[in-house]
Amino acid sequence: MFEATHLMLIASSILYAVSICALITRRNIIQVAIALEILIDAANMNFIAFSNMGLLIDPVAHAIVITSIVIGGCVETAILALAVYVYKHYRTLDVRELHRLRW
Amino acid sequence: MFTNIIDTLFIYAISIPVAGYLCKKLFKKDDIERIVTGLLTLIGIGLAFFYLYAMYRHLQGLPLMIHVEHLLEVSPPVASCLEIDFLGLFVAGTALTLSLFVALYSIQYVKEYENPTAYFTLLTLMVTGIIGAVFAGDLFTLFVFWELMSLSAYFLVAFKKHTWEAIEASFKYLVMCAAGNLTALYGISLLYGVTGTLNIAGVIYTLKNTALTPVLLLALIMIVIGFGVEGSIVPLHTWLPDAHPAAPSSISAMLSGIVIETGGYVLIRMLTYVFDPTIYHWQMIMLFLAIITMTTGNIMALRQEDVKRLLAYSSVAQMGYIYFGLSTLTGTGLAGSLFHIFNHAMGKGLAFLAVGILIALAGTRNIDELSGIGRKYKFIGVPLTIAILSLCGTPPLSGFWSELFIIIGAVEAKTTPFIIGALIMLFNVVLSIGYYMFVVFKKLIWNPYSPTVEKVTERTPVLMTISVWALALIIVIVGIYPKIVLDIVKLAVPTSERIAEYIAAILGSS
Numbered sequence: 001m002f003e004a005t006h007l008m009l010i011a012s013s014i015l016y017a018v019s020i021c022a023l024i025t026r027r028n029i030i031q032v033a034i035a036l037e038i039l040i041d042a043a044n045m046n047f048i049a050f051s052n053m054g055l056l057i058d059p060v061a062h063a064i065v066i067t068s069i070v071i072g073g074c075v076e077t078a079i080l081a082l083a084v085y086v087y088k089h090y091r092t093l094d095v096r097e098l099h100r101l102r103w
Numbered sequence: 104m105f106t107n108i109i110d111t112l113f114i115y116a117i118s119i120p121v122a123g124y125l126c127k128k129l130f131k132k133d134d135i136e137r138i139v140t141g142l143l144t145l146i147g148i149g150l151a152f153f154y155l156y157a158m159y160r161h162l163q164g165l166p167l168m169i170h171v172e173h174l175l176e177v178s179p180p181v182a183s184c185l186e187i188d189f190l191g192l193f194v195a196g197t198a199l200t201l202s203l204f205v206a207l208y209s210i211q212y213v214k215e216y217e218n219p220t221a222y223f224t225l226l227t228l229m230v231t232g233i234i235g236a237v238f239a240g241d242l243f244t245l246f247v248f249w250e251l252m253s254l255s256a257y258f259l260v261a262f263k264k265h266t267w268e269a270i271e272a273s274f275k276y277l278v279m280c281a282a283g284n285l286t287a288l289y290g291i292s293l294l295y296g297v298t299g300t301l302n303i304a305g306v307i308y309t310l311k312n313t314a315l316t317p318v319l320l321l322a323l324i325m326i327v328i329g330f331g332v333e334g335s336i337v338p339l340h341t342w343l344p345d346a347h348p349a350a351p352s353s354i355s356a357m358l359s360g361i362v363i364e365t366g367g368y369v370l371i372r373m374l375t376y377v378f379d380p381t382i383y384h385w386q387m388i389m390l391f392l393a394i395i396t397m398t399t400g401n402i403m404a405l406r407q408e409d410v411k412r413l414l415a416y417s418s419v420a421q422m423g424y425i426y427f428g429l430s431t432l433t434g435t436g437l438a439g440s441l442f443h444i445f446n447h448a449m450g451k452g453l454a455f456l457a458v459g460i461l462i463a464l465a466g467t468r469n470i471d472e473l474s475g476i477g478r479k480y481k482f483i484g485v486p487l488t489i490a491i492l493s494l495c496g497t498p499p500l501s502g503f504w505s506e507l508f509i510i511i512g513a514v515e516a517k518t519t520p521f522i523i524g525a526l527i528m529l530f531n532v533v534l535s536i537g538y539y540m541f542v543v544f545k546k547l548i549w550n551p552y553s554p555t556v557e558k559v560t561e562r563t564p565v566l567m568t569i570s571v572w573a574l575a576l577i578i579v580i581v582g583i584y585p586k587i588v589l590d591i592v593k594l595a596v597p598t599s600e601r602i603a604e605y606i607a608a609i610l611g612s613s
Binding site for chain 1: 268
């Protein structure tokens with residue numbers, strides 16, 4: 001009944017939900033960075049799952065996922081670089097401390 | 104490979120760091136590095152503009168007026184390609200016009216920053232990302248260029264990295280926009296699952312014969328939310344009033360002038376081309392979002408003390424006008440939306456650039472402390488006044504025409520919600536006149552000099568003044584002869600025939 005594709009789709013939607021929850025609730029910047037990484041993986045997994053829906057495996061999805069992993073790496077680099085500067089200015093990695101800008 | 108326009112920008116984006124490094128090693132003075140990299144950026148964007156004009160002439164000669172550039176030599180439905188039609192060309196032209204003057208302005212503006220090479224490289228990459236995103240013919244190419252634009256924007260917002268404000272604003276911007284972009288990617292993957300292709304024309308063609316399913320609805324919601332973060336739809340706009348003031352003024356002009364408009368462009372493209380409004384019925388939801396966006400933006404702008412923050416909230420409101428024009432779906436309303444993209448880019452870009460000069464001279468962003476500075480520096484006060492008048496829709500200037508078109512479009516839709524919407528928009532325009540005239544104009548230009556302004560004695564920088572005046576001239580000329588821009592807008596408005604031509608241009612060839 002359940003094929004591999006369906007299992008992967010369920011897994012990817014769980015990953016998506018987990019990462020959005022983590023983005024909202026987690027307070028450490030490193031945890032936020034990991035949540036973003038999980039979000040990228042959820043989308044990538046969806047592409048892979050959809051790529052073998054037909055008779056043949058679609059190579060386009062694989063090419064896309066490889067590019068998407070690289071982009072994910074760039075986003076991670078950006079957030080980690082900012083984490084260093086956040087630590088320099090605030091002496092903490094707690095995102096709750098980043099509330100000096102209001103309205 | 105990616106058409107002459109994007110190739111040129113890429114080549115310059117690669118060569119600017121090399122040139123900057125060589126200048127740093129060969130010459131001991133920082134000025135040379137700044138001037139060389141700045142001039143290279145200017146030349147790169149200028150060349151790209153020239154190629155864009157060549158593309159414009161080329162498009163007029165084509166039967167369907169759509170140029171397709173294949174990136175992979177395989178059969179069209181799976182291929183990633185660039186497809187250039189007048190809608191993309193119009194937004195790209197706006198982006199290049201604004202960025203040309205921003206580059207000219209930046210040559211003098213980045214004097215106090217320590218790393219001009221990084222600044223100009225990131226600026227060029229951001230322009231490349233915008234142009235690529237508006238030319239993209241398949242959803243993944245769109246996403247890649249979109250991320251290129253966003254990543255450069257994160258770093259440019261954090262450019263003043265020794266201040267806590269820039270770091271905090273950039274962090275907020277990064278987390279919100281990265282989550283938004285990846286949500287959009289998830290939505291794109293769902294579309295891929297349903298249609299089996301990513302080529303926009305292929306997706307449109309497949310979706311035409313598909314009924315509304317929950318998966319497609321989820322894809323629509325995810326794409327609107329994802330691109331709406333960058334396009335500052337109201338519940339998702341909270342990064343904008345932090346990020347725009349924290350960035351250097353020239354970058355605020357780029358972000359407010361064209362980056363969020365690219366979000367608007369992608370939503371226009373997705374909602375009119377891909378998600379057919381007769382099947383998905385998104386009109387009322389977009390109307391609701393547009394009204395919330397413009398009202399929140401204008402009301403929040405009324406109570407700001409920081410002049411750049413005020414302009415940033417005003418950008419939220421102006422995006423609301425663009426979405427309102429989109430939601431009407433009449434020819435006039437959509438034309439007004441597109442024309443407003445141009446007017447907002449020029450007007451808000453000019454306002455940020457002019458205010459940036461004044462802030463650099465006085466060293467503060469507080470409106471009360473800047474009191475009277477526009478009168479002291481008349482060469483900057485006059486263009487600032489033109490920008491303000493255009494943004495609040497004074498008749499002879501360009502902003503008037505687009506706001507008029509949007510309101511006429513809403514009345515043409517002839518249903519009660521849109522007429523109420525038109526009244527709310529009129530109310531919003533009046534509100535915006537309130538804060539532009541009685542806060543920005545009165546305090547910055549009319550009021551007597553504040554003690555801070557009394558002390559300022561520096562002269563106005565030449566290049567920055569030139570770029571500000573050039574933008575002011577564009578606003579006045581387009582205001583008097585709106586036909587120059589409207590001729591292109593007319594060809595860009597998405598109608599059902601144009602969508603059919605769009606599919607035929609890409610899929611019909613095979």
